[in-house]
Amino acid sequence: MQRQWLVTLQNLPAAGRSWDIDVPRRVLQDEQFGSVNVVSDLCGDVHWNVSLEHTGQLYRLCGEWRAVIARECSRCNAAFSWQVTGQTERQFQLGREPVDDESGVDCEYIAPPGEVNLVDVLREDIWLAWKADVICSETCKGLCQGCGSNLNSEACKCKRDESDHPFAALRNLKLDG
Template structure:
């Protein structure tokens, strides 16, 4: 296993630790590395900027990542590479989870020495950023509902007969102005 992707919270320097790395696609798709399901369908490596700091008893992990995945547009059904940017925000605390704690503190409790698999954290963040419906661009025109043509790459081939449309009579209206 690649130990560079594990961090032990008890061994964290007082100044904290920062990463600015490309996480290999091959590692994120390796089912033998970590417990979180692998991320399938990445176009390439994932860029990740990360900071781990200690504040009292809490360890704060924050950062930003950027990935690219092949997807189908929800409007025009064309294949494209979806650019996704996500945030990493975690809080860890060493020791067992308190039994009488009221509410959800948003903190993950880890037994000492507090080993965290950063690849699992990134995999989880990518899964949480997944959207069911994505579009190839904000200007995507989609498909014609009549003929099914992709309106981004061609024109509608429908023979439009809207003479029975309720507002068709307005076309013949002459306005003096």
């Protein structure tokens, strides 16, 4: 079943190849397939629209993907579904990397016949798009720093005693006006 995700560059048709596919979550989470770490918190399949073209000695893989990943909000710690999109941009070349490559072309060199694991490419792209801090919404109020209440769903339970606040004495100041 996993063989469908392996592409041999030397066997690529002259017109190239395109995919507009939902990559099953179970494939991306299969530890037995590929060498890039699995993305374990996927909420569903990942949609991937990608094409592979052959120009000269370069093989260019480009497209875009979108996924939904279970995360925790950095402000309120609530679980939410993070919707993320990303780009796939890779160039491959068959053979060994030249010793003094001054061409300026950024590509991965692969020994012939040039087998590329598309699942590994997609996993890599998802990890590269990963953000350490994500929030559930732009309007997230976060947690109360005093009592720890989630301010999005409940009122603060703190009893604030601001008598020792450095500016508390200003409250009693009478201004003539």
